[in-house]
Structure formats: structure tokens, C-alpha cells
Amino acid sequence: MKDLVESIAKALVDRPDEVVVTEIEGHQASVVELKVAKEDIGKIIGKQGRTAAAIRTILNAASAKLDKRSVLQILE
Amino acid sequence: MQTFEFEGRTTEEAIEQASRELNIPAEELEIDILEPGSAGIFGLVGGKKAKIKVTTEAQITPHEETETIEANHAESEPVETDSPDETELAFAKEVLENILSRIPVETTVHSQRVNGNIALNIRGDKSGLLIGRKGKTLDALQYIVNKIANKASEKKVRVVVDSEDYRKRQEESLVEMARDMGEKAKKTQKPVATDLLNPHERRIVHLALKPDEALNTKSKGDGLLKKVLIIPKK
Numbered sequence: 262m263k264d265l266v267e268s269i270a271k272a273l274v275d276r277p278d279e280v281v282v283t284e285i286e287g288h289q290a291s292v293v294e295l296k297v298a299k300e301d302i303g304k305i306i307g308k309q310g311r312t313a314a315a316i317r318t319i320l321n322a323a324s325a326k327l328d329k330r331s332v333l334q335i336l337e
Numbered sequence: 338m339q340t341f342e343f344e345g346r347t348t349e350e351a352i353e354q355a356s357r358e359l360n361i362p363a364e365e366l367e368i369d370i371l372e373p374g375s376a377g378i379f380g381l382v383g384g385k386k387a388k389i390k391v392t393t394e395a396q397i398t399p400h401e402e403t404e405t406i407e408a409n410h411a412e413s414e415p416v417e418t419d420s421p422d423e424t425e426l427a428f429a430k431e432v433l434e435n436i437l438s439r440i441p442v443e444t445t446v447h448s449q450r451v452n453g454n455i456a457l458n459i460r461g462d463k464s465g466l467l468i469g470r471k472g473k474t475l476d477a478l479q480y481i482v483n484k485i486a487n488k489a490s491e492k493k494v495r496v497v498v499d500s501e502d503y504r505k506r507q508e509e510s511l512v513e514m515a516r517d518m519g520e521k522a523k524k525t526q527k528p529v530a531t532d533l534l535n536p537h538e539r540r541i542v543h544l545a546l547k548p549d550e551a552l553n554t555k556s557k558g559d560g561l562l563k564k565v566l567i568i569p570k571k
Contacts, residue, residue, distance in 0.1 A: 318477035
């Protein structure tokens with residue numbers, strides 16, 4: 262899941278080298294934390310959170326296949 | 338950067354018209370509402386037109402209104418954006434493949450040009466995992482691919498992502514639903530409302546009922562998702 266979020270985030274931002282993704286695995290759910298350059302936060306969130314919502318939707322679909330749950334946290 | 342002004346009975350209609358005429362999805366337009374417009378009392382008296390200003394970074398030539406609003410042209414609507422070239426086609430395909438390779442489903446992506454848009458078809462997802470409830474996952478993939486493709490490209494490209502013909506089937510069932518609701522509205526002489534629909538779905542409903550002289554259609558609600566009211570003309 263980390264890979265998935267990382268590849269999408271890197272493609273969306275202006276500074277891909279500053280994208281850091283960490284995954285904290287839990288029993289059933291895992292938390293994927295995404296950190297990007299300050300100027301890029303808007304690009305990841307999008308107008309009215311649309312981009313973030315789309316990333317979460319894709320993440321949910323990918324996790325569902327593995328019978329898991331993943332939560333995306335965007336860190337500031 | 339270009340700026341245009343549009344008018345409509347509601348801001349929603351004005352935005353829809355802007356999106357139609359400029360050939361850019363509504364969500365990608367920079368919209369300033371100049372006058373919100375009001376329906377007046379029960380939509381009868383004192384109605385004021387809504388006025389919006391639209392700014393876009395894409396290079397576009399607005400087409401003639403008559404050409405785009407004709408309902409009959411719904412499916413073969415002429416698109417005047419530059420046709421995407423091989424590089425853009427290949428790039429969009431690569432972007433989607435890249436994302437899909439990290440989702441545990443065996444799929445292949447086929448790309449082609451359709452009406453000046455890039456159409457990407459995902460094959461192999463038998464379970465519908467990539468479609469999601471009401472196409473939610475497919476819409477998310479399409480949104481992200483569009484963002485990435487347009488970030489790389491100077492000119493505006495539009496990418497439509499489909500899986501197992503979902504969009505085609507969806508359009509057919511929407512048209513059928515719209516016609517059924519239209520019949521109901523005419524029979525009962527009362528307005529009928531659809532579920533909450535996104536701009537693309539609403540457009541299909543509006544266009545499906547446009548040829549019907551006995552019906553009016555109108556979008557109702559706030560935000561990205563709105564209902565379409567199907568109103569019998571008296």
C-alpha cells in the first residue's frame with residue numbers, strides 16, 4: 262500500500278524527492294502516512310479535498326482485495 | 338489564461354453551459370460567481386439570471402452554442418481540442434498502468450483516441466474491484482490520471498478511464514432511467530427527482546430528455562452531486 266500511495270503522490274507533486282510515505286501496520290487496519298513538501302500539500306489535497314478523496318478511494322479498493330483496511334493520513 | 342462570462346437560470350446551469358461550450362469538465366474550471374441569480378417566487382416571478390465568470394488556463398476556442406447544445410449530437414459531439422498525440426496517449430496509459438501495477442489485480446490497459454479524448458480501457462478486473470460502488474473507484478482513478486496527465490502536458494488532455502465497459506453500460510441505464518422517470522412525470526403531472534448525480538451523469542440525463550417537448554429538466558442541490566428534477570410542462 263505504501264508503494265501505491267508513494268507512486269501516486271510522486272506523480273502529483275512538483276517535488277517528488279520530498280515525498281515520504283510510512284506505513285504503520287496494525288492487526289486489521291494499517292495507517293499510511295504521507296508527507297510532502299509544504300508547497301505541494303495543496304496538490305495532494307485538491308479542491309475541496311477531491312484529490313485526497315480519490316487517493317483514499319483507490320487505497321481502499323487495493324486494500325479490500327487483501328481483506329485489509331488502510332487509512333491515509335496526510336501530515337503537515 | 339482566458340476568461341469568459343456565462344449566464345443561466347441558475348449558477349449550476351451557467352457552469353454546465355460553460356463546461357459544455359469550452360469543452361472542459363466543470364471541476365477544472367476556475368469559477369467566479371458574479372451574480373448568484375434567483376428563481377423568484379416559486380420560480381415564477383422576479384427571477385434573475387445567474388452570471389458567472391470562468392477562467393481557464395487551457396487554450397480553447399469556444400464553439401458556437403447551437404452546435405453543442407443540440408441533443409442529437411450527444412454521442413458524436415465534435416470536440417475541438419487538439420487531438421492528443423502519441424506521446425500523450427502513451428503517457429496516460431503508462432500513468433494508469435503504473436498505479437494498477439500496485440493494486441493486486443491482474444489487468445491490462447488498452448488505449449485509443451475517441452473524439453479527441455484519450456480512452457483507457459482496463460481489462461481483466463472481473464470482480465469489479467476497480468469499478469467500485471457506483472463507479473466510485475473508476476472515477477477516482479480517472480481523476481488522478483487526468484491530474485497527472487495534465488500536469489505533464491502543456492495542452493489540455495482529457496482521459497476517460499473505463500473498465501469492463503462499465504461507463505457504456507452505465508450511460509445506457511441512465512438514459513433508460515431518465516426516460517422512465519420522464520414518463521412518470523408526464524403521467525402524474527408532477528416533478529420527479531433523480532438520485533444524486535455527478536456532472537457527467539446529469540448531463541446524460543439532461544440530454545436524454547432534451548428531445549422530449551413535454552418535459553423540462555433542471556439540476557437541484559449544492560456541491561458536486563446534485564439531483565435532476567424532471568418537470569412536466571403544463
